Amino acid sequence: MTVRYAAADGIRVLDFGDESVVFNPLSWDAHLLNAAAAAVLDLLAQGPRSAGELEAFLREALLESERPQAAMHAQRLLQELAQLGLVRQLREEAFAGR
Amino acid sequence: MRVAEADRAFLHAQLAGPGLALDFGAARVRIRSDVPELPPMLRALYGGYAIEDPAGLCDVTVKLRRARGLRRWVRPQVELLIDGGIELEPFPRDTPLPLLEWGMNYALATRLCCYLLLHSGVVERHGRAVLLPAAPGSGKSTLTAALALRGFRLLSDEFAVVRFSDGQLQALLRPVALKNESIDVIARFAPGAVIGPRFPKTHKGTVAHLAPAAEHVAARHAPAAPALVVFPRFDPSVGLEIEPVPKARAFARLAVNSFNYEILSPDGFDALGRVVQASTCYQLRYSDLERAVDAIGALLDEAAPASARH
Numbered sequence: 336m337t338v339r340y341a342a343a344d345g346i347r348v349l350d351f352g353d354e355s356v357v358f359n360p361l362s363w364d365a366h367l368l369n370a371a372a373a374a375v376l377d378l379l380a381q382g383p384r385s386a387g388e389l390e391a392f393l394r395e396a397l398l399e400s401e402r403p404q405a406a407m408h409a410q411r412l413l414q415e416l417a418q419l420g421l422v423r424q425l426r427e428e429a430f431a432g433r
Numbered sequence: 434m435r436v437a438e439a440d441r442a443f444l445h446a447q448l449a450g451p452g453l454a455l456d457f458g459a460a461r462v463r464i465r466s467d468v469p470e471l472p473p474m475l476r477a478l479y480g481g482y483a484i485e486d487p488a489g490l491c492d493v494t495v496k497l498r499r500a501r502g503l504r505r506w507v508r509p510q511v512e513l514l515i516d517g518g519i520e521l522e523p524f525p526r527d528t529p530l531p532l533l534e535w536g537m538n539y540a541l542a543t544r545l546c547c548y549l550l551l552h553s554g555v556v557e558r559h560g561r562a563v564l565l566p567a568a569p570g571s572g573k574s575t576l577t578a579a580l581a582l583r584g585f586r587l588l589s590d591e592f593a594v595v596r597f598s599d600g601q602l603q604a605l606l607r608p609v610a611l612k613n614e615s616i617d618v619i620a621r622f623a624p625g626a627v628i629g630p631r632f633p634k635t636h637k638g639t640v641a642h643l644a645p646a647a648e649h650v651a652a653r654h655a656p657a658a659p660a661l662v663v664f665p666r667f668d669p670s671v672g673l674e675i676e677p678v679p680k681a682r683a684f685a686r687l688a689v690n691s692f693n694y695e696i697l698s699p700d701g702f703d704a705l706g707r708v709v710q711a712s713t714c715y716q717l718r719y720s721d722l723e724r725a726v727d728a729i730g731a732l733l734d735e736a737a738p739a740s741a742r743h
Contacts, residue, residue: 349684351680363699367685
C-alpha cells in the first residue's frame with residue numbers, strides 16, 4: 336500500500352523569503368517554517384505526494400553532501416508537519432479513484 | 434464645542450449627568466464621573482477634542498467614581514466602572530486620571546474586536562506609518578512622544594489599530610502616558626509640550642500624560658499605511674544600534690504583542706500579514722532620543738512604499 340501526504344485543508348501561508356508563517360485553521364495556531372519546510376508544504380498543497388516523491392524533491396534542493404540523508408530529512412519533516420496539523424496522511428482509498 | 438472651550442461647571446454637569454462623549458478616531462468613549470478634580474485634568478489633556486453627543490453610539494462607557502462605604506473616610510479610593518461593571522482594582526483617591534486612562538486602555542483592548550489591536554505606539558509622516566511595538570518599560574512611550582513632538586503625527590501611544598478590510602492603521606488618539614524619568618526627558622526634549630499633572634506612587638511609579646497636539650486630534654480620522662516596524666528598547670549602554678528583523682520573526686513578535694490576535698484568527702492572521710508584508714522591520718536600541726528620532730525618520734524615508742515592492 337502506498338501512503339501519500341497532502342497539505343491540510345484551508346492553511347494560509349505568508350511567504351517572507353527565508354521563512355514563512357503558516358496558519359492552521361483547525362487549531363488557529365500560526366507556525367514559523369524554514370524555507371525547506373515551506374517548500375515541502377507548498378508542494379503538498381499542489382497535490383498529494385508519496386514519501387519517495389518528497390525525498391526526491393528534497394534531494395534536488397539539498398547540498399550534495401546532505402543528499403544521503405534526504406530520506407531521513409523527508410521523514411522528519413513530514414512527521415513534524417503532521418504533528419502541527421499542517422499535513423495529513425491519505426489512506427489509499429481516498430485517492431485510488433483519482 | 435471643544436473640551437477646552439467648556440467651563441468647569443459644564444464639564445462637571447456632563448460628567449455627572451449624560452456623560453462626556455469623546456471620539457478618539459477608531460472608537461468613541463462616554464466618560465461619567467463624580468470626581469471633582471477630573472474636569473480640569475480632562476480640559477488640559479483632551480482640550481482639542483470636540484464634545485460629542487452623549488446620547489450617540491459609544492463603544493465603551495466608563496464611570497469614575499469615589500468609592501463608597503468606609504473608603505469614603507479611610508484611605509479614600511476611586512473606582513472605575515466599565516459598561517456598568519468593576520473590572521479593575523480601585524486606585525487611591527488622589528490618582529483619578531491614571532485609573533481613568535488605564536481603565537480606558539483596558540476597556541478598549543478587551544472590547545474593540547472590529548480591529549486587530551497590537552500593543553504598539555504608532556506615528557505617521559506623509560501617510561506612512563511607523564509602528565513601535567514593545568513591552569512596558571522598553572521606552573516605547575518616550576520614543577512615540579518624541580516622534581510626535583518632531584513632526585510625526587501621533588495615532589496612538591498604546592494601540593496599533595489595524596483595519597481588516599485593507600490593513601490600514603486607524604488612530605486611537607489619547608494622551609501619551611509618560612512614566613518616571615521619561616516625564617522630565619520629554620519636558621526637556623520639547624519645552625512647549627503640554628504635560629498634565631504628575632501622579633507619584635502609582636503602581637508604575639510617577640505618571641504624567643502628554644496631551645496630543647490639536648492638529649493630530651483634528652486628523653484622527655485619517656488612516657495611515659503601515660511602512661515601518663521598529664521594536665524599540667531603551668538601553669543606556671548604547672547610543673544607537675539598529676538591526677534588521679526578518680519579517681517572519683517580526684510577525685511572531687507582533688502577534689505576541691497583540692491584545693486580540695488569538696481571538697480574531699484567521700482574520701487577525703491576514704491583517705497582521707498585511708502589516709508585515711507592507712513594512713520593513715528593525716530592532717532599535719537607543720539611549721539618545723534625538724538620534725533615535727532622526728534614525729527612525731531616515732528608516733522611514735528608506736523604506737520602499739508598498740506599491741514599489743512585489
